Amino acid sequence: MPLALEGIKILDMCWIGPGAFCSEMLGDLGADVIKISDVQMERIGALPKMVFDNYPGLRNCRTMGLDLKAEAGRQVFYDLANTADVLMEGFRPGVVKRLGVDYDTIKAINPRIVYTSLSSYGQDGPYRDIVGHDVNYLAVSGLLGVTGPKGGKPIIPGAVVADWAGAMCASTGILAALMSRERTGKGQFVDVSITDAITEVTSMQINPYLYQRGEPPKKSDTIFSGHYPWYNVYETKNGKYISIATLEPKFFANLCRLLDGEEFIPHQYDEGEKQEEMFSFFREKFLTKTRDEWMDLLMYKDTCFTPVYDIDELEFDSQLIARKMILEFDHPAAGCLKQIGSMHKLSDSPVEVRNVVTRFGQHTAEILAEIGYDSNSIDALGGAGVISR
Amino acid sequence: MPLALEGIKILDMAWLGPGPFCSFMLGDLGADIIKVFDANPAKRGGPVMMLFDSARPGLRNCRNMGLDLKSEEGKRIFKELVMTADVVMEGFRPGVVKRLGVDYDSVKEINQGIVYASLSGYGQDGPYRDMVGHDINYISYAGLLGLTGEAGGKPVIPGTVIGDFTGGMSAAVGILAALVSRGKTGKGQYIDMSMTDAVVEMTSMQINPYIFGHGDVPHRGDTMFSGHHPWYNVYETKDGKYISLGALEPWFFANLCQLLDCEEFIPFEFDEGEKRDEMFKVFREKFLTKTRDEWMDILKQKDTCVAPVLDVDELENDPHLIARGMIVEVDNPTHGKIKTVGSMHKLSDSPFQVRNWSTEFGQHTDEIMREIGYDDDRIKKLRESEVIG
Numbered sequence: 091m092p093l094a095l096e097g098i099k100i101l102d103m104c105w106i107g108p109g110a111f112c113s114e115m116l117g118d119l120g121a122d123v124i125k126i127s128d129v130q131m132e133r134i135g136a137l138p139k140m141v142f143d144n145y146p147g148l149r150n151c152r153t154m155g156l157d158l159k160a161e162a163g164r165q166v167f168y169d170l171a172n173t174a175d176v177l178m179e180g181f182r183p184g185v186v187k188r189l190g191v192d193y194d195t196i197k198a199i200n201p202r203i204v205y206t207s208l209s210s211y212g213q214d215g216p217y218r219d220i221v222g223h224d225v226n227y228l229a230v231s232g233l234l235g236v237t238g239p240k241g242g243k244p245i246i247p248g249a250v251v252a253d254w255a256g257a258m259c260a261s262t263g264i265l266a267a268l269m270s271r272e273r274t275g276k277g278q279f280v281d282v283s284i285t286d287a288i289t290e291v292t293s294m295q296i297n298p299y300l301y302q303r304g305e306p307p308k309k310s311d312t313i314f315s316g317h318y319p320w321y322n323v324y325e326t327k328n329g330k331y332i333s334i335a336t337l338e339p340k341f342f343a344n345l346c347r348l349l350d351g352e353e354f355i356p357h358q359y360d361e362g363e364k365q366e367e368m369f370s371f372f373r374e375k376f377l378t379k380t381r382d383e384w385m386d387l388l389m390y391k392d393t394c395f396t397p398v399y400d401i402d403e404l405e406f407d408s409q410l411i412a413r414k415m416i417l418e419f420d421h422p423a424a425g426c427l428k429q430i431g432s433m434h435k436l437s438d439s440p441v442e443v444r445n446v447v448t449r450f451g452q453h454t455a456e457i458l459a460e461i462g463y464d465s466n467s468i469d470a471l472g473g474a475g476v477i478s479r
Numbered sequence: 480m481p482l483a484l485e486g487i488k489i490l491d492m493a494w495l496g497p498g499p500f501c502s503f504m505l506g507d508l509g510a511d512i513i514k515v516f517d518a519n520p521a522k523r524g525g526p527v528m529m530l531f532d533s534a535r536p537g538l539r540n541c542r543n544m545g546l547d548l549k550s551e552e553g554k555r556i557f558k559e560l561v562m563t564a565d566v567v568m569e570g571f572r573p574g575v576v577k578r579l580g581v582d583y584d585s586v587k588e589i590n591q592g593i594v595y596a597s598l599s600g601y602g603q604d605g606p607y608r609d610m611v612g613h614d615i616n617y618i619s620y621a622g623l624l625g626l627t628g629e630a631g632g633k634p635v636i637p638g639t640v641i642g643d644f645t646g647g648m649s650a651a652v653g654i655l656a657a658l659v660s661r662g663k664t665g666k667g668q669y670i671d672m673s674m675t676d677a678v679v680e681m682t683s684m685q686i687n688p689y690i691f692g693h694g695d696v697p698h699r700g701d702t703m704f705s706g707h708h709p710w711y712n713v714y715e716t717k718d719g720k721y722i723s724l725g726a727l728e729p730w731f732f733a734n735l736c737q738l739l740d741c742e743e744f745i746p747f748e749f750d751e752g753e754k755r756d757e758m759f760k761v762f763r764e765k766f767l768t769k770t771r772d773e774w775m776d777i778l779k780q781k782d783t784c785v786a787p788v789l790d791v792d793e794l795e796n797d798p799h800l801i802a803r804g805m806i807v808e809v810d811n812p813t814h815g816k817i818k819t820v821g822s823m824h825k826l827s828d829s830p831f832q833v834r835n836w837s838t839e840f841g842q843h844t845d846e847i848m849r850e851i852g853y854d855d856d857r858i859k860k861l862r863e864s865e866v867i868g
Contacts, residue, residue, distance in 0.1 A: 091668075094660035119656045135728075146691055212825070215802035220779060223725030224704055225711060226786035230797065234713065234723060235788045236638030237627075244713045244721050244788050245635045246705045248626025248697075249682040258648035259823045265655030266483040266508045267826055272662050274480060279827035286823040289794070289805045291644045293820035299791050300806075300818045301535055306792040307638070314614055315636040321615060323624065323634045331634055333624060335613035389610065396616040398625045398634055401689050402696045404679070407620065412605030415679045416690070428690045430683035433649045433676040435602070436657055437583075437669035 093120025094439040098268070101126055101170055102151075104180035105138040107224075108256030108284055109208045113178060115261050117150035118432040118441045124170070124457055127450050129155040129163075129478040134450065146421045147448040149429075154458075155451035155478030158189050163476045166458070171196050171203060173461050176264055180208045183218045193279045203277040204267040208260055212283030224284075227252035231289040232296055238309040240316070255291045256284035313337075319368040320345065320358065323398060330381035331398035334372075338394075345393040349375050419443040451478040482509025483829040487658065490515050490560055491541075492581075493570030493598045494527055496614075496640075497674055499538075500647030501598070502568060505654070506540035507822040507831050513560070513847060514538075518547035518868035520840060528840065536811040536819070537836045542843035545868025548579045552866045557581055559851050561589050566654055570598045573608045583669045593667040594657040596650050600642075602673030614674075617642035621678035626685055630700035645681050646674035703727075709758040710735065710748065713788060720771035721788035724762075728784075735783040739765050809833045841868050 098121040102113040105125065117123040125148070128134050141148060157163040171177060177196060179186050186192040186207070193205040210227065211217035217230075225246050228234040233252075238245040263280040271277055289296070295307045310316035316323075320336045336342040342358050351371055357364045376384065381397050388395040399407065405416045405428055417431035432441035447453075454477050458468050471477045487510040491502040494516065506512040520527035531537060547553040561567065567586055569576050576582040576597070583595040600617055601607040615636055618624040628635040653670040661667055679686070684704075685697050700706045706713075710726040726732040732748045741761050747754045766774065771787050778785040789797060795806045795818055807821040813836075822831040837843070844867050848858050861867045 091664060091666065092660075094656040094668075096660075097663070098659070115652060116656075119652075145688065211799060212803050215799045217799040220786075221731060221782050222784045222786060223711070223727055225713070225723045225725045226784055229713075229721075229723035229786040229788040230800070232789050232791045232794050233638055235721070235790045237635065238638075239629075239632070239635055242629075243715060244723075245628060245700070246713065247623070247637045247641070248628075248699065248702065248705050249623050249685055250704055251637070251641060251681070254645065254681045255648070255823075258645070258652060261652045262504060262508070262648065262655060263824050263826055265652065265659060266505075266824070266829070268659050269487070269655060269662075270480070270483040270485075270826075270829060272659075273486070276480070276828070278480075278483075278829065281825040281827070283803060283823070283825070285799070286803055286805050286821075286825070289800060290820055290823040291641075292639045295639050296791055296794055296820050298535075300795060300820070301814070306790055309638065310636065312638070314640050315638050321613070323615070323636065325633060331619075331625070333615045333619040333634075335615045337613055338611075341611060392611050394612045394616055396612065396619040398619045399622050400625050400696060401622050401686055402693075404620075404622050404686055405690050409601055409605040409607040409620070409675070410679060413602050413673060413676055415676050429687050430680055430690075431676075433673070433680040434653050434656070435671040435673070435676070436653055436660075437671070438666070439656070439660060439668065 091438040094436055095119045095121035098122065098176065099174045100124065100176040100178065101174045102178045104178050104208060106135070107180060107208070108253045108260060108282065109178050109180040111254055111257030112208070112260040113151065115257065115432070115434065116264070119434055119436070120439060123151040124453070125151050125153045127153065127155050129157045129475060131450070142449055146424055146427055147446050149443045149446055151447055152453035152457060153447055153450055154454035157476050158191060160476050162471060162474065164190055166471065166476065167191055168199050169461055170457070172200050174200070174203065175268065176204045176206065178206045178208065178260070182221070183207070183209055183213050197277070201276055202271060204264055204271065204280065205277065206260055206264055206280040206282060208256060208282045208284070210283070211285050213281045224250040224252045227285045227288050230285050231292050233288060233292045236295055236307055236309055236312070236315070240308070240310040242309065244309070252284050252288040255287035256282055259287035319365060319372050322372070324372055324376035326376050326381040326384060327378060328380040332376060332381055332384050333396050333398055335394040341392055341394050344391055345388070345395070348388060348391060348393065351375070417443065419446070421446055422448065454479045480828040483826055484508045484510040487511065487566065488564045489513065489566040489568065490564050491568045493568045496570060496643045497598050497646030497650060497672070498568055498570040500644050501650040501654070502541065504647070504651050504822070504824065508824055508826070509829060512541035513843070514541055514543040514837070515557070516543060516545050516840065518545040518553065518865050520545070531838065531840050533813070536814045536817050537838035539819075539833045539836055541837050542847060543837045543840065544844035544847050545841045547866050548581060550866050552861065554580055556848075556866070558589050560847075561586050561593060563851060564590070564593065565658065566594045566596065568596045568598065568650070572611070573597070573599055573603045587667070591666055592661055594654055594661065594670065595667065596654050596670040596672060598646060598650050598672045600673065601675050603671045614640040614642040617674040618678050620675050621682050622686060623678055623682045626682070626697060626699055626702065626705065628699045630698065630706065632700070634699065642674040642678050645677040646672060649677040709755060709762050712762070714762055714766035716766050716771040716774060717768060718770040722766060722771050722774055723786050723788055725784040731782055731784050734781055735778070735785070738778055738781060738783065741765070804831070812836055813838050844868065
C-alpha cells in the first residue's frame, strides 16, 4: 500500500513554528512537501537557517528557492500552485495579498487548492496585526496563567505547546478540507490561529468555569495539576523526580499498599488536614529511595507511576526505542544519527526517513522539471536570480 | 457547501482522555460522532455519567448510545454499526478489544474500509504497553515535565492536560490521513496512537538538538523558549497581574527596548552573564511600575511580541477571542444561553456551528438503532434485556 498521503503535493512557505511542525507531520505521512524559501540567504530569518547550519537538516521534504517579488518568480509560483493540492503560508496577515499569492488569486488558477494561512492570532479580529511567539499565545489562552507553582508566578511550559497546537489544527483542517474536496471537487481557505488552537486545548479548564462560575481554576491547584497528593511530582533520594497519577481508587489503593500507607486508602479525595498529612507522607516517603529504585518497585504495579526524565535520558528509554520515537537514521554527511521519530503509527503507511534535506534550494531544478520546465528555462531563471539551486 | 466531514460516521469508544478531544474536533468538522458507551454506566459507576451531570450542558456535535459489548446480541449490533461506519475509535487498555471481539481484525472482516484507531498512553506494543497512567505520566516520559518549571526548582505540572490533547490531535490527524488514503485505495487501516509518542514529538524541538550533537542538555526554565532570556519571559506588573514577552527577533527586541526606555540593551540581546542579569533586573523593575493593562496599551500594537497573561475568568471578555468565535454564546437545551469555548477550526466553506447537544446518556440509542434497521419492538426488547441503554 502507498503511504497515506502519497500524491498530495504541498507548497509550504512557513519554515518555522506551527507550519514547520505541520508539514513535518504531513511529510511523514507521505505527502510531497515542497518548502519554498526566498532566494537570498540574508532575507531568510535566523531560525530557518539554524535548521541547516546547526542541525543535520530536515526529513521527508524537498526545498526550493524562489523570488516571489520578481514577476518571473511569481509566474513560477503560479505554475507550481496549479499542480499542488495544498498551500501553506505563515506570513503576517496581508503579506500574501501584497505578493500576489493570496487565496483569491491562487483559487482562480486552481480551484481545488486547499489554502492554509497560519498566524499568531488569525486573519481577522482586533489582534490580527500583533506580532508574537509561543509564550504570548499561551498567555492569551489562559494556559500560562494556570501553569506554575501554587501562589507563584506563571511558568512557561518546556516545549512550544501553542505552536504544536497550531500545527495539529492546521493538519486536521487541511486533511478535513481534502476529504471535503473528494466530494465537492473544491478546495477552501483554512485560517489557522495559534491562539485559537491553544485556547481550545485549554477548554477543559475554561469551560467548567464558563458553565458553573464560582472560583476559576488556579495554578497547581486543579485535579490534573497538583491539587491532590496522588496526582503530583515528588523528589527522590538522588534529586531526580517521579510522577504519580492514581486517579482511580483501585490504583490509589495499589500505591498506598506499596508505600505502606494503607491508612490513606479511604481518604483519597479528602481535603484539609488529611490531605496535608498525605502530602507530607508522600514527600518524605519518596525521598527514601532513588528514582530508579522506585521505578523497580512501582512501575509495573498499576500505580500510574513514571520517572520524570531529563532530556539526556530519553534516548535510552526502552519504550521510546520500541516505538521508534528514538529513530536512528543515516545522514548523508554525518553518518548514523539519532532523532525523534513520528507520533503517527498507521498500519499500512509506516513512517520512514525517506530522505534527508541538507540545504535550501536543494530540489529546485528537479521540482521545476516535474512541472514541465526544460533545462534552458531553468538555467535562465537561475541566471536571473529568480530561483536558487 | 456541506461541512467538511459530512457523511463520515465515527463509532467512538474512547470515552476519556484523548478520545473525546479527537472526536470533538472531528464532530465540529461535521462528522457524525456516535459515542458508544456501556449499556448501564450508572450501575457500574465510573466517569461516563459525569459527562451528563446536570450541572453541565452536555456534549456538542455528537450522538450517544449505550451498548453492552459483553453480550452476544450487543456484539452483533456493534458489527451492524461497523458495517455502516467509516471510523472506529477505542481507548481501552491494550488487549481489551480483542477479548471483547471488537478488535481491528474482527472489524476489518466486516468492513475492510474501516479506519480503526486505538488510543492509549504508551501504545499497543513495547515494554510499557500494559502500564496504566495519566497525563502527568506521559509528559514525564516525554521529557516535557522535566523541562517545565523554574530554573533550579522542581518540575511544574502544566495547567492543562497536554498529553491528552496532543494525543487527541494526533489521532485526528492519523484518522483523516487514513481516510484520505482510503479515498484512493478503498482500504482502511489501523492507527496505533500513543499519547507518550505524541508528546515526545511535540518536545522534539528540545530533544533533537541534544540527541544530534550530545552537547548541552536543555534544562528546566532555561531554554530559549522557557525563560533563559529576559526578552522571552513572564513579568509581574503593578497590579499583581502578569505580562508575557516573546521579543525574539532583533527588530522587535529593539522596539521593546525603545518603548521601555532602555535602548542601551539593544546591542546585547543575546549576551550572557552580567549584561543578561542586568537586563532581567531592569525588566523586572520596569514592569512593576504600571498595571498589566497600562503596559498593554503602550506595547500591544507596537511590534513587541507582548501579551497579557489572562486568568481563566478573564478570557470571556477578551475582544479577540470573542471576534474569533473562541468564546461563543450558544443555546443549550437544558441550560438556556451558555458561553462555551468554540472551535479552533476555521474552514471558509465549512464553518463551525453547534448542531446539537447530547445532554443525556443514551439519548440517541433508539434513533441510531432505527437507522441500522431495527424496529421499535426489537429496540424495546433489547432495552429491557439491558443490551442497549
